[in-house]
Amino acid sequence: MTGQHSENGGSKAADGAEGPPSGAKEAPSGAGEAGAKDDRAYDIVLFGATGFVGVLTAEYLARHAPEGLRWAIAGRDTGKLERLRERLASIVPARAGLPLVRADVADPASLRELAARARVVATTVGPYLTYGQELVAACADAGTDYVDLTGEPEFVDLMYARHDARARETGARLVHSCGFDSVPHDLGAYFTVGQLPEGVPLRVDGFVRTNGRFSGGTFASALNQFARGPQMMAAAKDRRRLEPRPADRKAYAPPSAPRYAGEVGAWALPLPTIDPRVVQRSARALERYGPDFRYRHYAAVRTLPMALGGTVAVGGLAVAAQLPPVRRWLSDRLKPGDGPRQEARDKAWFSVRFVGEGGGKRVFTEVAGGDPGYDETAKMLGESALCLALDTLPPVAGQLTTAVAMGDALLARLRAAGLTFRVASVR
Numbered sequence: 467m468t469g470q471h472s473e474n475g476g477s478k479a480a481d482g483a484e485g486p487p488s489g490a491k492e493a494p495s496g497a498g499e500a501g502a503k504d505d506r507a508y509d510i511v512l513f514g515a516t517g518f519v520g521v522l523t524a525e526y527l528a529r530h531a532p533e534g535l536r537w538a539i540a541g542r543d544t545g546k547l548e549r550l551r552e553r554l555a556s557i558v559p560a561r562a563g564l565p566l567v568r569a570d571v572a573d574p575a576s577l578r579e580l581a582a583r584a585r586v587v588a589t590t591v592g593p594y595l596t597y598g599q600e601l602v603a604a605c606a607d608a609g610t611d612y613v614d615l616t617g618e619p620e621f622v623d624l625m626y627a628r629h630d631a632r633a634r635e636t637g638a639r640l641v642h643s644c645g646f647d648s649v650p651h652d653l654g655a656y657f658t659v660g661q662l663p664e665g666v667p668l669r670v671d672g673f674v675r676t677n678g679r680f681s682g683g684t685f686a687s688a689l690n691q692f693a694r695g696p697q698m699m700a701a702a703k704d705r706r707r708l709e710p711r712p713a714d715r716k717a718y719a720p721p722s723a724p725r726y727a728g729e730v731g732a733w734a735l736p737l738p739t740i741d742p743r744v745v746q747r748s749a750r751a752l753e754r755y756g757p758d759f760r761y762r763h764y765a766a767v768r769t770l771p772m773a774l775g776g777t778v779a780v781g782g783l784a785v786a787a788q789l790p791p792v793r794r795w796l797s798d799r800l801k802p803g804d805g806p807r808q809e810a811r812d813k814a815w816f817s818v819r820f821v822g823e824g825g826g827k828r829v830f831t832e833v834a835g836g837d838p839g840y841d842e843t844a845k846m847l848g849e850s851a852l853c854l855a856l857d858t859l860p861p862v863a864g865q866l867t868t869a870v871a872m873g874d875a876l877l878a879r880l881r882a883a884g885l886t887f888r889v890a891s892v893r
Contacts, residue, residue: 503585508536509855511567511584514591515539516546522844528554528561540567540580571597581608588613588851595621602629609636611854615847617647617740620694623701626865627708634864641871643744644850645843649868650818651741652748653877654833656869657887659755663825667758673730673766676816676838717749717759729821734764748869811837830890849879
């Protein structure tokens with residue numbers, strides 16, 4: 467559950483995979499295409515660039531943005547932006563002239579101006595429920611593509627209810643959860659489905675393992691969600707009332723119980739994250755997931771004591787989050803915008819193993835990479851923004867998942883950038 471709070475923005479194609487065709491929420495003719503936005507000043511603007519993950523994303527773009535890409539860094543503190551530009555220029559001297567854009571979440575007019583000047587806005591400014599709503603509105607109105615790192619279900623559901631229809635009118639692609647939440651899980655399930663027969667019921671389970679540290683933004687988002695149960699349920703209900711579903715297909719991500727998963731040799735604990743909801747939405751939008759699709763999402767731990775300890779820890783955090791003084795104390799232990807040193811990130815890793823079944827075939831796949839909460843998240847966000855700005859993509863608009871908006875194009879970019887998407891075995 468990722469929700470980075472930038473200091474600067476806040477006010478204080480796979481081998482063997484067949485990419486499923488996109489079928490939902492087609493954009494109006496000409497809307498959302500690069501040609502309709504050529505008069506804008508920037509291809510990409512990174513908002514919240516001086517926060518911890520913002521800096522990592524800026525460094526990633528400095529190294530990997532192609533020559534000729536018009537991009538800028540944005541935030542509320544011009545001095546911090548200037549110092550970041552100097553840092554980027556020390557890495558890539560050509561970035562010495564990188565444009566700076568001042569924008570503040572407390573100044574909606576500045577966000578509207580930012581959105582009007584960009585083809586794609588990438589933002590690290592969270593928790594998004596607190597700091598992100600005006601920017602989504604601005605991008606939806608301006609027809610500007612948008613990517614973020616949120617893992618906050620309430621925020622995503624509220625943005626759907628308030629801005630999906632407008633984004634479809636203007637051709638904007640609003641793509642949430644473009645970091646560790648939820649790219650490996652969404653594209654991993656997409657990749658796995660591509661290895662299975664078409665037109666049959668499919669079952670996919672995802673098992674997450676990592677030694678990486680949660681980010682401060684992730685922790686803040688989790689505390690907020692635990693404390694806002696009724697509001698989350700109300701937002702989800704409102705979304706269900708508005709969101710169409712396919713009439714001839716089913717896609718669901720049901721709650722599940724802890725179990726020993728012999729298929730991966732580990733205890734499987736249901737993960738209360740946004741990821742299964744994202745996979746479910748991709749499956750509802752894309753016919754390639756079949757007539758009857760089910761996804762379950764777990765943390766994989768090796769021993770029963772670890773499984774029991776993890777269950778108790780999550781339950782204790784949920785209870786503690788209901789008490790404002792305790793919640794504030796916990797928030798101070800790991801603040802948004804904080805992060806570990808490079809030495810610690812270099813030792814971090816993640817692996818998501820998928821088990822997919824359907825039509826008499828069983829496939830084991832894996833998505834893997836390095837530090838999930840910071841380095842790889844910055845890579846995923848950067849490549850998502852580049853993909854929207856540069857690649858030929860399905861003609862869709864509105865609030866979309868990464869699989870629906872970018873699919874094979876983003877998968878190919880991430881593999882080229884060093885993430886692993888592989889078929890482990892087929893039975």
